[in-house]
Amino acid sequence: MVATPDGQGYWEVASDGGVFNFGDASLYGSMGGKHLNAPVVGIASSQDGLGYYEVAQDGGIFNFGDAAFHGSMGGKPLNKPIVGITGDQATGGYWEVASDGGLFSFNAPFFGSPAATPLNKPVVGMAGRPTARATGKRRRTAASSTTAMPSSGGPSGRRPSTLPSWGLPAAPPSI
Numbered sequence: 001m002v003a004t005p006d007g008q009g010y011w012e013v014a015s016d017g018g019v020f021n022f023g024d025a026s027l028y029g030s031m032g033g034k035h036l037n038a039p040v041v042g043i044a045s046s047q048d049g050l051g052y053y054e055v056a057q058d059g060g061i062f063n064f065g066d067a068a069f070h071g072s073m074g075g076k077p078l079n080k081p082i083v084g085i086t087g088d089q090a091t092g093g094y095w096e097v098a099s100d101g102g103l104f105s106f107n108a109p110f111f112g113s114p115a116a117t118p119l120n121k122p123v124v125g126m127a128g129r130p131t132a133r134a135t136g137k138r139r140r141t142a143a144s145s146t147t148a149m150p151s152s153g154g155p156s157g158r159r160p161s162t163l164p165s166w167g168l169p170a171a172p173p174s175i
Contacts, residue, residue, distance in 0.1 A: 005049040015039035028065030044087040055085040070106035086128035097126040
């Protein structure tokens with residue numbers, strides 16, 4: 001699920017690529033009913049909300065409306081599957097995140113990732129903070145153990161020893 005830039009609507013995406021729009025979110029197309037090599041696992045808005053990206057578990061990107069394609073991990077070897085996407089409102093690019101914390105940036109800055117860090121639980125998603133450019137903390141990855149890892153360690157560049165809780169469920173809900 002991703003909100004429109006004005007916060008007056010949102011899109012939801014199903015694993016078959018079907019998109020559901022609510023509020024002022026317009027429908028620009030979807031992968032619903034089309035052959036996919038892997039299930040769709042996330043959706044991100046374009047900068048102006050006149051388009052969106054779908055990301056599949058294999059890293060493939062499908063863009064609709066004015067969402068520009070900047071590349072993908074589709075067709076490339078991954079250590080773990082992709083579990084989420086978020087857009088960079090500053091550049092119009094996007095990040096894909098894998099369950100091992102691997103982060104793949106496309107026309108978006110790379111600040112590091114926890115991919116080389118042993119995780120207690122897999123990463124299950126990613127959320128963007130489009131107005132936090134000055135802090136360098138525009139995205140967070142969420143692990144299924146209800147913790148979040150800052151995109152950087154803050155002003156000192158060090159990661160905190162205790163990670164903040166976001167109150168996420170221990171596992172994704174069964175559908």
